Amino acid sequence: MRVLVTGATGFTGGWLARHLIRTGDSVRALVRPASREAADGLVSTGVDVQEGDLSDAASLAAACKGVEVVYHIAASYRAAGQPASVYRDVNTEGTRRLLAAAEASGVRRFVHCSTGGVHGHIEHPPATEDAPLAPGDVYQETKLEGERVARAAGASGRVEVVVARPIGIYGPGDTRFLKLFRLATGHVMLGAGAAYYHLTFVEDWSKGSVCAGRCRRRQGGPICWPDADTRRSRSSSR
Ligand SMILES: NC(=O)c1ccc[n+]([C@@H]2O[C@H](COP(=O)([O-])OP(=O)(O)OC[C@H]3O[C@@H](n4cnc5c(N)ncnc54)[C@H](OP(=O)(O)O)[C@@H]3O)[C@@H](O)[C@H]2O)c1
Numbered sequence: 001m002r003v004l005v006t007g008a009t010g011f012t013g014g015w016l017a018r019h020l021i022r023t024g025d026s027v028r029a030l031v032r033p034a035s036r037e038a039a040d041g042l043v044s045t046g047v048d049v050q051e052g053d054l055s056d057a058a059s060l061a062a063a064c065k066g067v068e069v070v071y072h073i074a075a076s077y078r079a080a081g082q083p084a085s086v087y088r089d090v091n092t093e094g095t096r097r098l099l100a101a102a103e104a105s106g107v108r109r110f111v112h113c114s115t116g117g118v119h120g121h122i123e124h125p126p127a128t129e130d131a132p133l134a135p136g137d138v139y140q141e142t143k144l145e146g147e148r149v150a151r152a153a154g155a156s157g158r159v160e161v162v163v164a165r166p167i168g169i170y171g172p173g174d175t176r177f178l179k180l181f182r183l184a185t186g187h188v189m190l191g192a193g194a195a196y197y198h199l200t201f202v203e204d205w206s207k208g209s210v211c212a213g214r215c216r217r218r219q220g221g222p223i224c225w226p227d228a229d230t231r232r233s234r235s236s237s238r
Pocket residue numbers: 006007008009010011012013030031032034035038052053054055072073074075076077078079090094113114115116117143165166167168169170
């Protein structure tokens with residue numbers, strides 16, 4: 001499949017783009033001009049780099065051309081001290097612009113990377129995706145707004161939308177949890193070991209995202225993973 005990945009110069013999107021290449025997709029990455037150099041490693045793996053920005057609708061139209069599945073991973077996330085308007089422009093309006101470009105280009109499926117942070121603080125753990133939505137800061141608020149924009153586009157029927165909410169992604173290349181892991185001399189225990197915070201290994205996340213992009217939709221029903229065929233083949237291989 002020909003796919004587009006946003007955020008491929010970042011930690012999670014970079015892993016996903018490489019995973020998609022390894023598993024046979026033709027991958028285009030939307031890369032900001034200022035990050036062109038950071039994308040050299042992607043180019044050497046076969047990723048087609050397309051310069052653009054979530055704030056630039058024309059660049060998004062070009063990036064979506066001929067694409068079947070969009071993996072929208074980019075977000076304003078790690079950079080500290082940004083005004084709320086930057087988060088909103090990237091996470092909310094950037095998602096809206098990208099969806100409009102995807103729909104106009106006839107993209108079949110849009111996999112939207114949200115965050116478990118849309119639930120904010122969980123009063124009564126463990127939680128499921130039905131837990132109350134209570135974002136605790138502007139990043140989480142704008143991620144929820146982006147998610148709502150994506151869901152509305154999915155409900156319109158113009159494009160299939162899958163929203164995923166990862167929690168605490170870690171693995172090689174991540175510098176956020178690395179700060180914590182560097183302090184540890186042995187095993188890392190969060191709290192007394194009874195915490196429900198479930199970190200996500202980045203390779204597992206990549207595999208899950210690809211499932212979200214490739215699994216088939218049941219006629220008129222929701223997009224489910226594992227789909228019926230996969231469930232059958234798993235149970236017969238047990
Ligand atoms: N890491 C976690 O623990 C975690 C947990 C839950 C959810 N998430 C979600 O996972 C996704 C990826 O997170 P990450 O940790 O991999 O973040 P990251 O390393 O900071 O990567 C962010 C990516 O977004 C791109 N980007 C930012 N603004 C952009 C714009 N205006 N136009 C185009 N691209 C833009 C960045 O490009 P540049 O290289 O040019 O800056 C970078 O490639 C995000 O959606 C985040 O909300 C992450």
